[in-house]
Amino acid sequence: MDIRKETIKISIAVSLAIIFLVLIVFFPRTPTITTSGGRAETINYSYDFNYEEYKQNISTLFKDLNEEKSLGGTRYQFKSVEDELLHYFPKSLQVIIPAFxxxxxxxxxxxxFDYQHTNTKKNILGNGTTWLFQSIPDFFLVVFVFFIAITFWPQLRLFSQGSWYSPLVVILLISIYPVMFVARAVGVSLLAQDNADYIKVAKSKGLHTRQIIHRHMLKISLKDLNTILPTLMVIILSNLLMVEYVTGYQGAAYRLFIALGGVQTSVATYLVPEYEGGLVLGIGLCFLLTILLTHFLKLAVSWKISR
Incomplete structure (x- = not known):
């Protein structure tokens, strides 16, 4: 792998991602609210794109960066975007890194395991379960776990933020699909090597299948696995967005839903959910940085292997 070429590609991709993120986050979202006459006072929401508002949103961002060295404020008067990131993002890292x-x-x-039992009766526990958990949407798995916990172990309070094991529950839930994703990649890589000449030679020497896998096949499979590390991190982060919201685990993803106005902290007539563009951008950049670090890990492993 050409490390320099890959670094340039990653730099370009990150730059484009940041530009695209800024343009999306600060797109004007303010609706026009009117009421109809009469006792019912029907509330009507309408939206018209306002270029001046769009320009003002982006210019305010760069003004805050230049003058205040900050991404801006939040819905809380004395808390900046950076304060919220320092509070919530480490909580997400506590589950992201162990899950990875x-x-x-x-x-x-x-x-x-899937490879070893491909042609045996245990294949249903191998490739069968891998296929099953990859086919079921993560949301239904979370709901199923939630149902089992409430029905059979209500005293455990698995989704309570006051328990010490609540992060473990989140780690488990966001790891289910990634585990199967890695298992499928490794299993396919091992199967692709099954009829290779060096495997036949190793078998002719009387080596056990387990020895052949660990001494020869697994090295190539791990090289293949290294190429999908960034994809694995993207899957974990996408699962995190759903799991934190459903379980109420108050990490960066949960705070992102609040910043987007998806979690109402107050309800009032004519109230438009408060949108915190600076915080949305900050959390997005944190997740982007996490994926970027995974790319660097991939490059480091590739460089060490190629030496």
Whole structure:
């Protein structure tokens, strides 16, 4: 792999992603609210694109960056975007990093298991379960776990923020699909090597299948796995957005829903959900940085392998 070429590609992709993120986040969203006459006072919402408002939103961002060295304020009077990021993003990292490591370890083990039992009766526990958990949407898995917890173990309070094990529940939930994703990648890579000449030679020497996998096949499979590390992180982050909201785990993804106006903290007549553009951008940049670090990890592993 050409490290320099890959670095340039990543730099261009990140720059375009940041530009696109800014343009999307600060797109004008203020609706026009009118009421009809009469006792009912029907509330009517309408929207017209306002270029001047769009220009003002972006210019305010750069003004805050230049003068205040900040992405701006939040709905809380004495808290800046940076204050909220320092409070919420570490909580998300507490589950993102363990979930990433867990997905790799369990995924590799599951991929080896799937390969070893491809042509046996245990294949239903191998490739069968991998296919099953990849086919079921994560939302239904979370709802199913929620139902089981409430029905059979209500005393555990799995989704309570006051329990010490609530982060473990989130880690487990956001790791289910990534584990199966890694297992599928490793299993397919091992199957692709099944009829290779060096495998036949190893078998002719009397080596056990497990020995062949660990001494020869797994090295190539791990190289293949390294190429999908950024994709694995994207999957984990996409799961995090849903799991934090459903379980009420108050990390960066949960705070993102509040910043978007998706979680109402107050209700009043004619009230438009408060939108915190600076915070949305900040959280987006944090997630983008997390994916970028995974790209650097991929490049570092590739460089070490190629030496």
């Amino acid at each position: 490591i867990l997905s790799l370890l369990l995924g590799v083990w599951k991929g080896i």
